[in-house]
Amino acid sequence: xxxxxxxxxxxxxxxxxxxxxxxxxxxxxxxxxxxxxxxxxxxxxxxxxxxxxxxxxxxxxxxxxxxxxxxxxxxxxxxxxxxxxxxxxxxxxxxxxxxxxxxxxxxxxxxxxxxxxxxxxxxxxxxxxxxxxxxxxxxxxxxxxxxxxxxxxxxxxxxxxxxxxxxxxxxxxxxxxxxxxxxxxxxxxxxxxxxxxxxxxxxxxxxxxxxxxxxxxxxxxxxxxxxxxxxxxxxxxxxxxxxxxxxxxxxxxxxxxxxxxxxxxxxxxxxxxxxxxxxxxxxxxxxxxxxxxxxxxxxxxxxxxxxxxxxxxxxxxxxxxxxxxxxxx
Numbered sequence: 073x074x075x076x077x078x079x080x081x082x083x084x085x086x087x088x089x090x091x092x093x094x095x096x097x098x099x100x101x102x103x104x105x106x107x108x109x110x111x112x113x114x115x116x117x118x119x120x121x122x123x124x125x126x127x128x129x130x131x132x133x134x135x136x137x138x139x140x141x142x143x144x145x146x147x148x149x150x151x152x153x154x155x156x157x158x159x160x161x162x163x164x165x166x167x168x169x170x171x172x173x174x175x176x177x178x179x180x181x182x183x184x185x186x187x188x189x190x191x192x193x194x195x196x197x198x199x200x201x202x203x204x205x206x207x208x209x210x211x212x213x214x215x216x217x218x219x220x221x222x223x224x225x226x227x228x229x230x231x232x233x234x235x236x237x238x239x240x241x242x243x244x245x246x247x248x249x250x251x252x253x254x255x256x257x258x259x260x261x262x263x264x265x266x267x268x269x270x271x272x273x274x275x276x277x278x279x280x281x282x283x284x285x286x287x288x289x290x291x292x293x294x295x296x297x298x299x300x301x302x303x304x305x306x307x308x309x310x311x312x313x314x315x316x317x318x319x320x321x322x323x324x325x326x327x328x329x330x331x332x333x334x335x336x337x338x339x340x341x342x343x344x345x346x347x348x349x350x351x352x353x354x355x356x357x358x359x360x361x362x363x364x365x366x367x368x369x370x371x372x373x374x375x376x377x378x379x380x381x382x383x384x385x386x387x388x389x390x391x392x393x394x395x396x397x398x399x400x401x
Contacts, residue, residue, distance in 0.1 A: 104137035104350045105343035113143045114152040114161035121274055121365065122148070122165045122332070125194075128363040133351030139344045149227055150180050153335075156188045162340050163348065164188075167197060167272075168308040168331040170227050172379045179230055188335045189383040189400045191345055192352070193376050195368035196329035198275055198312050199231045201292035202283070203268040204261055211239045211292060218248040220257035220269035228254070228272045231330070234306055238298045258283050268292065272330065274365060276318050284319045291325035299328055308379055331376075336383050338400060345385025349374075353389075371395055 113130055116122030123145055130141035144161065146152050152164035153174045170180060177184035201211070208214060221243060222228025229251070236243045243249055250257075250266055257269035258279040271277055283289055291314060294302075299311050312329040316322065336345055352359065353371060360366035375382075375395045382390070387399040 104139070104347045106138045107341060107343040107347060108138050108140075109341060109344045110140045110142060111162040111340065111344060111348075112160070113141050114146045114155045114164040115143050116146055116148050116152075116165060118145045120148075122146075125332075125363055125365045126165060128359050128366065129352055132355050132359050133348055136351045136355055137347035139347035139351070141348070150174075153181070153185055153188070156335065156337050157185055159337070161337075163191065163334060163336045166333050166335055167227055168193070168333050168377060168379065169230065169306070171333055171335060171377075172308040173230075175380050180225065180227070187338055188380070189338055189386075190377050190380045190397075191334040191336050191383055191386050192349060192374035194332045194334065195274055195365060195373070196310065196312050196331050197272055198314060198327050198329040199228075199235065199309075200271040200273075200275070200277065200280065200314075200327065201235075201268055202258075202261065202271050202280055203290050203292060204264075204283075204287055205267055206288070206290060208268060208290065208292060211235060211241070211294065211298075214268055214292070215241065215246050216248075217267035218250060218265070220250045220252050220254075220260060220266050221247075222251065222257075222270055222272070223253060224251040227330070228270050231272055232270045234302060234309075235294070235298075235328075238302045238305075255279055262286055274332065274368075275314060280319060289319055289321065291319065291321055291327065293323075293326045294328060296326075299326070302328060331373075333377055335380065338383070340383070340385070342383070342385035342388060345383045346389050347385075349386055349389035 113126055115126035126143045130143045133141050149166040149170040152166050155161040156164055173179040174181050174185040221232035233243050254271040260266045261269055303309050309328040314325040316324050356366055356369040371393050375390050375397045381400045382397045384399055390397050
């Protein structure tokens with residue numbers, strides 16, 4: 073009887089010790105879960121990067137988990153927050169700065185949005201100040217110049233405001249601002265109608281690559297002091313260096329970046345967000361074989377957005393990977 077009891081105790085102890093997974097370096101994954109949900113995923117314009125990348129992500133989640141994702145086109149980051157608010161979408165792309173503004177009811181938003189939480193940060197979207205004028209090498213050189221700063225009131229516009237403010241410049245008086253999309257801005261650069269343009273997008277940005285084929289371009293670098301001041305005041309930015317091979321420039325270019333972020337309504341089941349994370353990050357290499365943007369996917373990057381708390385499903389997935397993030401209370 074004593075031997076039987078001892079064996080039972082040993083077996084209980086063995087079963088109570090968590091097994092470890094080589095893939096996670098910690099607790100084994102619990103999923104994917106058999107949730108059988110269908111979620112609408114707001115992306116971007118059908119010709120844009122968010123729509124294409126969102127399609128790749130959704131296809132993988134649909135194949136690898138029971139959660140099914142239906143992507144829809146949208147007008148981009150700000151309209152996606154509004155789609156979540158109206159419950160027209162359950163998951164959406166946004167940008168780290170736009171999510172920050174929405175959660176605090178500033179700039180683009182006249183009310184605080186508390187109905188969404190973070191799923192994952194995906195990849196950087198550098199703020200690129202593009203010019204064909206070799207004499208424009210510093211932000212101060214833009215004084216008196218005609219500069220495209222994005223559509224008025226857009227995320228790009230506020231990125232430009234932040235940079236000019238950091239350098240002690242006024243966007244309305246120190247430059248001649250032009251308000252247009254970056255596609256139109258690139259055309260205006262090519263035609264010589266403007267001196268520089270703010271372009272905020274993942275790199276290499278196809279429109280800028282095409283411009284570089286037509287002539288030598290420059291990306292205006294920011295200096296470390298102003299970058300650090302900017303990040304201290306605006307935590308949605310990060311420093312980034314663009315290799316000179318990106319567009320064939322003479323040197324590596326240093327600037328700031330916002331990030332593409334996936335967010336979700338708080339009422340989406342934790343199992344579905346877990347499945348979403350599982351489908352993406354357990355299959356990142358396979359996604360990258362179809363869409364190079366996925367090469368930037370990493371768990372460290374995914375967990376790097378303190379501005380908006382994380383969804384419980386994302387907290388669980390990242391926790392199993394040994395990464396702690398702040399979740400919604």
